[in-house]
Amino acid sequence: MTLLDIRALRVSYAVPSGTVHAVDGVDFALAAGECVGVVGESGSGKTQLFLAALGLLDATASASGSVRLGDTELLGAPRSLLETVRGRRIAFVFQDPMTALTPQLTIGQQLSEVLRVHRALGEDAARARSLQLLERVHIGDAVQRLRQYPHELSGGLRQRVTVALALACEPQVLVADEPTTALDVTVQAGVLELLREVKRERRLAIVLITHDFGVAAQLCDRIAVMYAGRIVESAATEELYARPRHPYTRALLRAVPRLDTPVDEPLVNIRGAPPAPGETPTACAFAPRCARADARCVSERPELMGTEQRVACHHPFTEPLATALARRS
Amino acid sequence: MTAPASGLWQRLANDRWVVGCGALLAALTVLALVGPALSPYSLETPDWRAMALPPTTQDAHWFGTDRLGRDLWLRTWHGTRISLLIGLLATAVSMLIGVTWGAIAGYVGGRVDALMMRFVDVLYSLPYVFFVIVLTVLFGRNLILIFLAIGAVGWLTMARIVRGQTLALRRRPFIEAAIAMGVPTWRIVARHVVPNVAGPVIVYATLTIPQMILFESFLSFLGLGVQEPLASLGNLIAAGAAEMEIAPWMLIVPAGVLVLLLGCCNFVGDGLRDALDPGSNR
Amino acid sequence: MLRLLARRLLGAIPTLFVVVTATFFLIRLAPGGPFDHDQGLLPEIHANFERAYGLDQPILVQYGRYLGGLLRGDFGPSFKYRDFTVTELIGAGLPISLGLGLTAIVCATLAGVLLGIAGALSHRHWADLGIRAFAVLGVAVPSFVIAPLLALAFGVYLGWVPVAGWEPGTLRDALLPVAALALPVAAFVARLMRGSLLEVLGSNFIRSARARGLSQWRIVVHHALRPALLPVVSYLGPATAAVLAGSLVVETIFGIPGMGRYLVQGAINRDYTLVMGMVIVFACLTLLFNLLVDLLYGWLDPRVRIAGTQR
Numbered sequence: 031m032t033l034l035d036i037r038a039l040r041v042s043y044a045v046p047s048g049t050v051h052a053v054d055g056v057d058f059a060l061a062a063g064e065c066v067g068v069v070g071e072s073g074s075g076k077t078q079l080f081l082a083a084l085g086l087l088d089a090t091a092s093a094s095g096s097v098r099l100g101d102t103e104l105l106g107a108p109r110s111l112l113e114t115v116r117g118r119r120i121a122f123v124f125q126d127p128m129t130a131l132t133p134q135l136t137i138g139q140q141l142s143e144v145l146r147v148h149r150a151l152g153e154d155a156a157r158a159r160s161l162q163l164l165e166r167v168h169i170g171d172a173v174q175r176l177r178q179y180p181h182e183l184s185g186g187l188r189q190r191v192t193v194a195l196a197l198a199c200e201p202q203v204l205v206a207d208e209p210t211t212a213l214d215v216t217v218q219a220g221v222l223e224l225l226r227e228v229k230r231e232r233r234l235a236i237v238l239i240t241h242d243f244g245v246a247a248q249l250c251d252r253i254a255v256m257y258a259g260r261i262v263e264s265a266a267t268e269e270l271y272a273r274p275r276h277p278y279t280r281a282l283l284r285a286v287p288r289l290d291t292p293v294d295e296p297l298v299n300i301r302g303a304p305p306a307p308g309e310t311p312t313a314c315a316f317a318p319r320c321a322r323a324d325a326r327c328v329s330e331r332p333e334l335m336g337t338e339q340r341v342a343c344h345h346p347f348t349e350p351l352a353t354a355l356a357r358r359s
Numbered sequence: 360m361t362a363p364a365s366g367l368w369q370r371l372a373n374d375r376w377v378v379g380c381g382a383l384l385a386a387l388t389v390l391a392l393v394g395p396a397l398s399p400y401s402l403e404t405p406d407w408r409a410m411a412l413p414p415t416t417q418d419a420h421w422f423g424t425d426r427l428g429r430d431l432w433l434r435t436w437h438g439t440r441i442s443l444l445i446g447l448l449a450t451a452v453s454m455l456i457g458v459t460w461g462a463i464a465g466y467v468g469g470r471v472d473a474l475m476m477r478f479v480d481v482l483y484s485l486p487y488v489f490f491v492i493v494l495t496v497l498f499g500r501n502l503i504l505i506f507l508a509i510g511a512v513g514w515l516t517m518a519r520i521v522r523g524q525t526l527a528l529r530r531r532p533f534i535e536a537a538i539a540m541g542v543p544t545w546r547i548v549a550r551h552v553v554p555n556v557a558g559p560v561i562v563y564a565t566l567t568i569p570q571m572i573l574f575e576s577f578l579s580f581l582g583l584g585v586q587e588p589l590a591s592l593g594n595l596i597a598a599g600a601a602e603m604e605i606a607p608w609m610l611i612v613p614a615g616v617l618v619l620l621l622g623c624c625n626f627v628g629d630g631l632r633d634a635l636d637p638g639s640n641r
Numbered sequence: 642m643l644r645l646l647a648r649r650l651l652g653a654i655p656t657l658f659v660v661v662t663a664t665f666f667l668i669r670l671a672p673g674g675p676f677d678h679d680q681g682l683l684p685e686i687h688a689n690f691e692r693a694y695g696l697d698q699p700i701l702v703q704y705g706r707y708l709g710g711l712l713r714g715d716f717g718p719s720f721k722y723r724d725f726t727v728t729e730l731i732g733a734g735l736p737i738s739l740g741l742g743l744t745a746i747v748c749a750t751l752a753g754v755l756l757g758i759a760g761a762l763s764h765r766h767w768a769d770l771g772i773r774a775f776a777v778l779g780v781a782v783p784s785f786v787i788a789p790l791l792a793l794a795f796g797v798y799l800g801w802v803p804v805a806g807w808e809p810g811t812l813r814d815a816l817l818p819v820a821a822l823a824l825p826v827a828a829f830v831a832r833l834m835r836g837s838l839l840e841v842l843g844s845n846f847i848r849s850a851r852a853r854g855l856s857q858w859r860i861v862v863h864h865a866l867r868p869a870l871l872p873v874v875s876y877l878g879p880a881t882a883a884v885l886a887g888s889l890v891v892e893t894i895f896g897i898p899g900m901g902r903y904l905v906q907g908a909i910n911r912d913y914t915l916v917m918g919m920v921i922v923f924a925c926l927t928l929l930f931n932l933l934v935d936l937l938y939g940w941l942d943p944r945v946r947i948a949g950t951q952r
Contacts, residue, residue, distance in 0.1 A: 086852055109857070117854030124852070129845035134867045134943055143863070144853050179943045195853060481656050488886040489920045492908050493667050573783055580785045580890060581905050593785075600789035600894060604797050614786045622781035 033235050034060040034083070034120075034203055039095035039105075041075070041082045041259075050307045052078040052091070054259035054315075057334065060203065063233040067246035067267070069282075070256035073304060076239045077125075079256075080205045084120060085112045099203070118148045121196035125208040127188035131180035137164075137191055138176030141198060148199040163194040167224055186217035193224060197232075204228070205237045210245055222248055243286060247271065255279045258305050258315035265339040275339065275346040277320045283351060314344070377630030380623040387620055391443055394436030402437055403588040405429055411606045423608045425598060435613050438590040439620065445506045446572035452510025453571070454564050457517025462552065464518070465525025466544075476522060479515050487512040491574070492583060505584055509574050513567055520563055524556045562632045569624035576617060592617045649935060653928045660924045661711065664917050665704055707917075716918035727918035730903055735922065738892070738899035741815065742884050745822035749880070753827040754873060757834020761842065762861070772831055779828015784887035788821035788894045818891045825887070826880045830873055838869040867941050874938050881930040885923055 041053035053075040060066055068076045082093045083104060097104040099119060104112065116122070124130045132140060141160035145151045151159060157176070164172035167190040180188060189209060196204055206225065210218040226249060229236055240246050246253055247267060254264040255276065263276040274280040278300075285298045302319035305311040313331040317323040322345040332342040347354075400406070406428030414423040414431075422431035464475040494508040528534060528551070537547050572592075578584030579593025587594065592613050599610030710717055716727035760772035795801050795817065841847065842865055850864050889901040896902075900919055907915035 084852060086848060113854045113856055115854065116852055122849075122852035124845065124849050126845060130849045132846045132850060132864045134941065135864070143855070143859075147855060147859070181944050192849070481659060488882070488889070489904070489923050490663075492904065493664055493916065493920060569781075577783065577785060577886070577890065581893065581908075583905075583908055596786060596789070600792075603789055603793050607793060607797075610789055610793065614790060617786060618778075618781050621783075622777065625780050626777070 031062055032059050033062045033100065034058070034237075035096075035098040036079070036083060037096040037098075039079060039082060039093065039097065041078050041087065041091055041093045043091055045307070048310075051259050052307075053082065053093075054311075056095075056256075056259070056261055058254065058261065060235050060237060062202070062235050063229075064252065065229055065236040065238060065250045067238045067240060067250035067253040068256060069240060069243060069246050069253055071241055071304065073307070074256040075259035076256050077207050078259075080122070080207070080237060080239065084116055084122060084205075085109070086116075086122075114148075117144055117196075117201070118199045119201050120203040120205065121199075121201040123189075123192050123196050123204065123206040123209050126212050127185050127192055128212065130192050131188060133180055136177055136179055137183070140191075141176070141195060144195055144198045159198070163198055164191075166197070167191070167194045168220075169194070185213055186220065189213060189217075189221055190224065193221070193228075197228065200232070201234070203235045203237065205239070207239045208241070209238075211240070211242070218245070225249055243271075243283065255282075258311050260315060260342065261334060262316065262343065263341045264334070265341075269339055272352070273348075273350045275341040275348070276316075276343050277322055277345075277347065278316050280347055280351065280354075284355070314342075376626055377634075380626035380630075383619065384623040384627060387439065387616070387623070388443065391436050391439035395433050395440075398430055398433040400430040400433050402433060402590065403429070411602070411609075413606070413608055414612075422612045423606070425609055426602055426606070431595075431609065431612055434590040434595060435592075435616055438585075438592040438595050438613060439616055441585060441589070442572045442575060442592045442617070442620070445509070445575045446568045449506045449510035449513065449571035449575070450564055450567045452507060453513035453517055453567060454560065455514075456511065457514035458521050458556070458560060460514065461518040461521025461523075462525050462548065462556070465522040466529055466548065466552065468526070468529065472522070472526075476519075479518055483515050488574075488577075491578065492581075505575070505578070506571075509571055509578075513571060513574075517560070517563055517567070520559050521556055524559060525552055528552055528555055562628065565628035565631050566625065569621045569628070572617075572624070573621060592620075645939060646932070646936065649932050653932070656928065657921075657924065661708070661917075661921055662704075664920050665707060666700075711921075716921075717914035727914050730915065731900065731918055731922055734898060734900035734903050737897060738888055738901055739926075741818055741822065741891075741897070741899060742881075742888055744815070745819045745884050745887075746826065746877070746881060748819060749823035749826035749884075750830055750873070750877065752823070753830025754834050754870070756827070756831040757873075758838060758861070758866075760831065760835040761838035769835075772835065776828045776832030776835070779825045779832075782825065784821050784825060785890040785894070787824055788817070788891050791817050791821055792894070814895075818895050818897060821891050821894075822884050822887045826883060830876065830880070833873050833876055834869065837872045838865060841865045841869040870941055871938065874934060874941060877937070878931045878934045881934075882927055885926065 036056060036058040039053055039056045039058075040051060043050045043052060056075075056079055058066075058068075058079070068079070070076045078087070078091075081087050082091070083097045085104065085107065087093060093105060095105060099115060102111070102115065104115060107115075131137075135143075138157065138160055141163060142151075142153070142156040145156040145159055146153075160176060161172045164175055169175055169187060169190055175183070175187075180191075183191065189212075193209075209225070210221050213221065222245065225236065225238075228234055229249070236249070238246060238249055250267050252264065253267050253270050254261050255270075255278065256262065257278050263270070263274070263279045265275075270279065271283065274283050281298075281300045285300065287297065300319055305315055312318060312328045314320075314323070314327040317327040320327070324345070326344050330344070332344050334340045334342045395402075406424070408428065410424065410428045411426055412420055412424045412428075414421055420430055420432065422435055424430055425434070460475060460479070464472040491508050491512055494504075534547060534551060537551065575584055576591065576593035576596070579591040580597045582594070582597070585591035585594055595613035596610060596617065599606075599608075599613060603610040707717065716731065718726050756772050756775070760769045763769050838861075842861075847860060847865055850860050855864075885901075888899060889905055891897070892899045892901040893905055900922065903915060904919040904923075906912070907919060
């Protein structure tokens with residue numbers, strides 16, 4: 031059952047040199063209890079996509095298309111409607127925990143606030159629930175923490191608090207935007223484990239936005255790969271890693287250093303760069319960097335094809351990755 | 360860091376407000392320099408037959424006259440001259456003291472820096488207006504000493520800015536490399552520190568000029584600055600305020616010129632600051 | 642919090658000491674004396690006056706006596722207003738000046754903050770432009786220009802308020818002076834507030850708050866306001882100094898018998914003790930206000946409060 035259904039979403043900005051399409055026609059579906067990873071490099075549009083869904087874009091952006099949560103249309107909805115959806119049905123965890131909390135309010139005040147606004151809890155009930163939430167995200171000494179200000183907590187703790195805030199009203203969907211990027215590796219593991227638990231016990235649908243394939247592999251059932259504002263491939267996690275079809279995905283996975291690579295082998299990278307903002311991409315945006323590109327790729331835009339495994343490419347790979355690597359060495 | 364200088368003029372030229380105010384400022388300066396020459400009258404000679412006339416075109420009393428029959432056009436532009444002069448000189452003084460103080464403090468660092476900046480902090484927390492008043496009592500109404508006094512009081516913020524910049528620069532690897540290579544201190548300061556500090560200093564200096572003009576006008580208004588029969592925008596406004604019920608132009612003309620002067624200076628200064636450092640708070 | 646307070650108070654004492662000493666020596670070293678303006682004083686009578694006021698003593702002795710007097714709260718006699726001591730004059734003028742100044746600051750801050758918020762929230766509207774214009778004018782139109790212009794407009798032409806004069810306790814008399822003092826400050830505060838609020842509204846934690854479904858009103862009042870006020874509070878220190886300076890002008894123009902006017906008269910007349918006394922009191926007021934501002938800042942920003950460090 032599809033919970034979040036995004037169709038033909040476009041996000042554009044007007045700049046002096048023309049129009050920039052941060053998101054260029056994206057279809058995305060999320061089912062209840064499913065965890066989907068959205069992987070791409072900086073500027074691929076993965077954050078903009080979900081900011082648009084919640085109406086959190088800058089005033090300078092214009093968005094078109096459709097975003098449905100259940101049977102509620104979110105795109106272009108009045109602010110009063112969006113305010114009942116945000117935090118309550120869809121929660122967002124932002125990237126940088128150091129700046130995500132209001133500095134002059136205590137943790138307790140920020141938690142109680144959300145509970146009182148969305149669930150009309152009284153002060154005592156809100157406090158009790160806040161304690162529960164902190165314990166739920168494994169923050170020890172919860173009573174003390176409620177009284178503290180954000181700057182008194184470490185980055186890892188602050189990130190857990192943002193997760194607690196997100197879960198406070200028991201949303202149906204959680205969008206986590208690079209939740210571990212700003213954290214140490216050891217702390218990362220903790221936060222990921224937390225997300226795994228949450229997914230298990232609540233059947234929460236999670237969107238994990240990341241540029242790190244490793245992180246995505248640990249948590250996601252399905253992965254969508256974005257490039258230049260479009261989704262270029264989407265498949266179940268194991269399928270994607272075993273048999274990446276899109277040349278971009280394949281190149282990305284090959285670029286990840288492996289433990290068994292000889293030390294002196296040069297790092298693989300993808301030549302060229304993604305289209306600059308404002309630059310009009312070729313029909314297939316990846317064509318300038320793709321070894322398999324031909325005239326068709328430059329003139330005809332590839333659409334996402336397939337059912338379980340979807341790819342937008344005129345010349346997708348079919349061979350499993352392992353086989354290809356073995357063949358090369 | 361500051362934005363590159365190459366685009367600076369372009370950015371400045373793009374901002375209509377800055378261009379407009381800059382032009383107005385230039386016009387005011389020209390008038391201050393040339394205006395008095397256009398008038399057949401003299402600065403101090405009273406004319407008993409033409410007392411307190413409103414602005415007219417006849418007899419070339421374009422701004423009218425004051426209570427003693429002296430031509431206001433002449434006096435206003437004279438006053439503007441003095442205000443501009445004092446503003447520029449006082450700013451120069453405050454820049455000189457401030458940059459030197461701040462550069463030394465920032466470059467030497469350590470306890471010298473702490474001491475020097477503590478001195479600045481103590482002075483900063485005092486209402487310096489009152490000290491200048493004390494100084495005017497002290498020195499009498501000597502014009503040069505007045506602008507020295509005003510400038511000497513305005514150097515504090517300049518010192519802070521320069522010290523901050525110098526401190527940051529001091530730690531930069533290229534300075535450390537220069538020191539390690541044995542480049543003499545004065546050379547480092549002249550070739551590396553000064554150009555990098557120049558930006559904020561110029562911006563702040565541009566914003567200091569109207570402050571100094573304001574300050575001088577304030578003192579003259581109270582009777583503690585430029586004295587009669589010399590004209591300053593400040594004492595012209597004071598005289599105008601006394602007569603405003605009968606001869607409002609005596610107030611409005613110098614007040615208007617002062618407001619235009621200050622407004623344009625501030626606008627241009629702001630524009631300069633935005634052009635040099637687009638990230639600063641607007 | 643208390644530690645911050647104590648430390649600041651202690652730090653103020655050396656500053657005060659510097660003020661007193663500097664003022665004393667500057668004034669005493671000035672050429673000319675307080676009796677030079679009195680016409681036709683025979684040399685003997687001149688010498689008598691000097692002896693009576695202790696001006697013939699070596700300067701360090703005079704300094705010592707002055708300090709001693711200060712500690713007893715005695716600022717010495719006024720040389721010009723011969724019937725009064727400086728302490729009495731201060732006592733008469735201080736409540737008036739303080740009342741005027743405080744009213745002006747409070748009004749200016751309130752008005753400025755409200756205008757700044759309005760300007761920030763109505764982004765790109767004509768209202769915002771109007772407020773920005775007001776802010777720019779405030780910098781260019783100082784108290785001593787505004788005061789007579791206001792008097793001209795509202796006093797002479799419209800006749801709503803008396804042009805000058807001071808009946809203690811009357812509201813109408815206070816209107817123009819307070820307005821003249823408050824307007825430049827209000828303009829600057831409005832500009833500061835607008836910029837600060839806009840910047841805060843663009844920050845990450847506000848976006849997070851929005852993503853939690855909090856209403857715009859709640860976000861502005863509970864989340865954005867306090868951080869946005871910080872630069873305004875920082876400015877209150879210099880603002881108070883500006884108002885104190887402005888009071889010199891405003892009291893002179895409107896004929897208000899406050900400390901400012903006495904100071905100006907004292908400066909013109911070279912009334913040593915009066916000028917010194919006034920300067921010291923003004924310096925104390927400035928230091929006091931700076932302290933209060935620091936405390937206010939600490940209340941608004943928990944990071945400062947808990948760390949107990951100086952800004």
